[in-house]
Amino acid sequence: MRSSPASRILVYRIGQLGDTIIALPAMWAVRRHFPGAYLALLSDRHHEDEYVLAPSVLPKEGLFDEYIAYDASINGANPVKMLKVLPRLRQGRFDTLIYLAPRTRTRWQVWRDLVFFRIAGITQFIGHVGFKPLPRSAPGSPLPYIEHEADHLLKRLACSGIFVPSPGQGCMDLKLTKIEVEEARKWIKSHVDADHQKRLIAFGPGSKWPSKVWPEDRYRSLGRSVIDEFGLFPIVFGGSEDRELGNRLIAHWNIGINAAGKLTVRQSAAVLSFCELFVGNDTGTMHLAAAVKISCVVAFSAQDWPGRWYPYGQGHIVLRSAVPCEGCQLRVCNRNLRCLKEIRVEDMLQACRRFLAHTKA
Numbered sequence: 001m002r003s004s005p006a007s008r009i010l011v012y013r014i015g016q017l018g019d020t021i022i023a024l025p026a027m028w029a030v031r032r033h034f035p036g037a038y039l040a041l042l043s044d045r046h047h048e049d050e051y052v053l054a055p056s057v058l059p060k061e062g063l064f065d066e067y068i069a070y071d072a073s074i075n076g077a078n079p080v081k082m083l084k085v086l087p088r089l090r091q092g093r094f095d096t097l098i099y100l101a102p103r104t105r106t107r108w109q110v111w112r113d114l115v116f117f118r119i120a121g122i123t124q125f126i127g128h129v130g131f132k133p134l135p136r137s138a139p140g141s142p143l144p145y146i147e148h149e150a151d152h153l154l155k156r157l158a159c160s161g162i163f164v165p166s167p168g169q170g171c172m173d174l175k176l177t178k179i180e181v182e183e184a185r186k187w188i189k190s191h192v193d194a195d196h197q198k199r200l201i202a203f204g205p206g207s208k209w210p211s212k213v214w215p216e217d218r219y220r221s222l223g224r225s226v227i228d229e230f231g232l233f234p235i236v237f238g239g240s241e242d243r244e245l246g247n248r249l250i251a252h253w254n255i256g257i258n259a260a261g262k263l264t265v266r267q268s269a270a271v272l273s274f275c276e277l278f279v280g281n282d283t284g285t286m287h288l289a290a291a292v293k294i295s296c297v298v299a300f301s302a303q304d305w306p307g308r309w310y311p312y313g314q315g316h317i318v319l320r321s322a323v324p325c326e327g328c329q330l331r332v333c334n335r336n337l338r339c340l341k342e343i344r345v346e347d348m349l350q351a352c353r354r355f356l357a358h359t360k361a
Contacts, residue, residue, distance in 0.1 A: 006034055006037055006095055006096035006124065007036075007037055007038065007095060008037065008038045008040075008092065008093055008094045008095050008096070009030070009034060009037050009038065009039050009040070009094065009095075009096045009097075009098060010040050010041075010042055010068075010089065010092065010094040010096070010097050010098070010117070010122060011027065011030060011039060011040065011041045011042065011064070011097075011098040011100060012042045012043075012097060012098065012099055012100055012101060012113070012117070013027075013041065013042075013043055013054070013100040013101075014043055014044045014072070014101065014102070015043075015044070015102065016051065016052060016208075016284055017052040017057060017265060017284025017285075017287070017288070018283065018284040018286070018287040018309070019102070020043070020052070020054050020057050020058065021057065021172070021284065021287040021288060021290075021291050022148075022149050022150045022153075022287060022309070022312065023100050023150070023153060024058075024150075024170070024171065024172050024173070024174075024291065025150045025151075025153070025154055025164075025165070025170020025171055025172060025312070026098075026100055026127075026150070026153040026154055026157055026164075026170070027041075027058075027063060027064075027100075028063070028170070028171040028173065029154060029157055029162055029163070029164050029165070029170070029171075030098050030126075030157065030162065031062070031063055032163075033162045033163060037096075038065050038066075039063070039064050039065050039066075040064065040065060040066040040067070040068055040092060040094070041054055041058075041064045041066070041067050041068065042068045042069075042070070042085075042089070043067070043068075043069055044069065044070060044071075044072035044077060045069040045070065045071055045072065046071075046072060046073060046074065052265055052284065053067075053069060054067060054069075055067045056264060056265050056266065057174075057265050057266070058174070059173075059174060059175035060175075060177075061175075062175060063175075066092075068085065068088060068089070068092075070082060070084070070085040082116065086116075086119065086120055089117075089120035089121070089122075090120055090121050093121065094120070094121065094122050095122065095123060095124060096122065096123075096124040096125075096126060097114075097117045097122045097124070097125050097126065097127075097128075098126050098127050098157075099113070099114070099117075099125060099126065099127040099128040099156075100127055100153055100156075101113060102149070103131065103132070103134070103149060103152050103308075104134070105131060107131075110128060110131060114128060125160075126157065126160040126162065127153070127156045127157055127159075127160060128156070129156060129159045129160065130152075130155055130156035130158075130159045131156070134146070134305055134327075135305075137327075142306075142322035142326065143302075143305050143306060143322065143326050143327050144305075144306075145305075145306045145307040146305045146306070146307050146308050147167065147307065147308075148167070148168070148307060148308065148309075148310060148312060149308050149309060150170055150312050151167045151168065151170070154167075154170055168312070168313055168314065169313075170312070172290065172291040172293075172312060172313065173291075174266070174269055174291050174292065176266065176269060176270050176273065176292070180266055180267070180269075180270045181270050181273065183267070183270065184267065184270030184271045184273065184274060185274070187263075187267070187271060188200070188271060188274055191257045192233055192257065193233075196231075196232075196233035197233075199230070199231055199232050199233055199276070200232065200233050200234075200235060200274055200275040200276060201226060201227075201230075201232040201233070201234050201235070201275060201276055201277050201278075201279065202234075202235055202236075202237055202272055202275040202277065202278040202279070202280070202285075202289060202294070203219065203223060203234055203235070203236045203237065203246075203249065203278075203279050203280055204236075204237050204238055204278060204279070204280025204281060204283050204285040204286055204289070205219045205236065205238070205242065205245055205246070205249060205280055205281065206238040206239070206241065206242030206245050206246075206260065206281070206283070207281050207282070207283045208239070208241065208283075209301075209303075209331050209332075210331070210332050210333065211301055211303045211328075211330050211331055211332055211333040211337070212281045212282045212283065212301040212303065212340075213281055213337075213340070214281055214299035214340050214343065215337070215340070215341065216245060216248070216249070218299075218343075218345050218348075219249055220249060220252045220253075221345045222279070222345050222348050222349055222352075223249060223252075223253050223279075224252070224253060225345070225349050226279070226349065226352050226356070227253055227255060227256075229353075229356075230356045232276070232356075233255065233256060233257075234249075234250070234253060234255065234256035234257075235256060235257050235258075235259055235271065235275065236249060236250065236256065236257070236258045236259060236260050237259055237260060237263075237268055237271075237272065237280075237285045237288075238260035238261070238283070238285055239260065239261055240260065240261030241261075242260040242261065243258065243260045243261045245260070246258035246259075246260040259271065265288065268285065268288060269288050269291065269292050270292075272285075272288060272289050272292050272294055273292040273293075273294065275289075275294055276294075276355070276356065277294065277295055277296075277297065277352065277355050277356060278290075278294050278295070278296045278297070279296075279297045279298075279348070279352060280296075280298060280299075281298065281299060281300075281301070282298060282300050282301055282309055286298055286311055287311065287312070289311070290311035290312050290313055290316065291312075293313075293315075295315045295316055295317075295355050296311040296316040296317070296318075297316070297317045297319075297348060297351045297352050297355070298310075298311060298316070298317070298318050298319065299319055299340060299343045299348060300318045300319060300320040301320075301333075301337075301339055301340055302320055302321060302322060302323050302325075302326035302327070302339035302340075303326070303327070303328050303329055303330055303333070303339070304327065304329060305327060306320055306322075317351040317354065317355075319343045319347055319348060319351060320339070320343075321338075321339045321340075321342035321343055322339075323335075323338050323339045323342070325338070325339075326339060
């Protein structure tokens with residue numbers, strides 16, 4: 001618990017695009033609890049791939065006053081490199097740490113992190129209490145559904161006396177500006193024929209994790225059915241690594257625009273806000289769609305616990321198949337993507353129909 005008012009606060013959150021978006025409810029809860037405090041975000045920065053930095057995702061104004069990054073890799077931060085950021089943190093004279101490390105942090109890792117921030121001169125900690133190990137399933141039973149990662153972060157804040165919203169009700173506002181929305185409108189107008197500009201569907205068929213990718217041939221079939229049945233114009237979203245996949249899908253459908261790797265994160269969010277539905281995998285793009293309140297239909301890998309990384313909030317459909325190897329947390333599947341291949345095209349199509357039937361042309 002805090003012993004004195006917090007005036008200079010350091011928020012610690014690491015991870016990729018989806019990790020940043022999922023922490024938005026906790027970040028907004030902190031900002032609203034400390035409206036006059038100086039808030040800085042400390043996050044990691046990778047160089048081995050197209051890593052999305054927090055400043056390119058979060059609102060330009062109203063949330064954080066400063067961004068600080070340190071070098072890391074997919075395997076974590078080198079202690080020597082972490083020491084390089086210490087002088088910067090000490091210069092910041094932060095009095096309070098908001099600890100938004102992932103739920104999977106071990107007790108030793110939490111203790112190590114807090115010692116590091118204590119050395120940085122920070123004396124008050126929030127969010128470090130409330131970690132719980134991921135539950136195991138009973139023999140022969142599927143993994144239990146667990147609370148969303150966003151709600152887990154909020155619950156940890158509540159343990160330190162911060163008011164938080166009810167589960168599933170956290171604020172995901174990216175605060176897209178009028179200029180960003182208008183630029184998205186112009187982008188759509190310049191890329192989509194007039195007959196389809198109000199009938200857009202977003203696809204997110206890729207992922208940096210091969211274990212999360214529903215087979216390409218199924219996206220080809222699903223997209224063809226949805227486009228023909230509802231007269232929708234498809235836009236493929238993702239990073240540059242998804243560019244070739246997007247090109248193949250657009251060529252097969254013979255309609256659509258491939259925006260993968262062509263738009264910034266916030267540009268993608270603004271264009272997504274004009275779409276009727278997002279269809280795709282468990283990716284940062286999925287979380288981006290949920291943040292701008294677009295319903296999502298997702299073919300979800302079983303490599304993690306059910307519920308933990310689902311699109312946040314109400315109005316989404318997740319298709320996930322419980323298999324004996326679920327919860328593997330593997331980046332690359334060694335079981336022939338069994339969990340994803342058990343999700344049929346017809347299952348995904350029926351889920352899409354639930355959202356699109358009332359708007360059928």
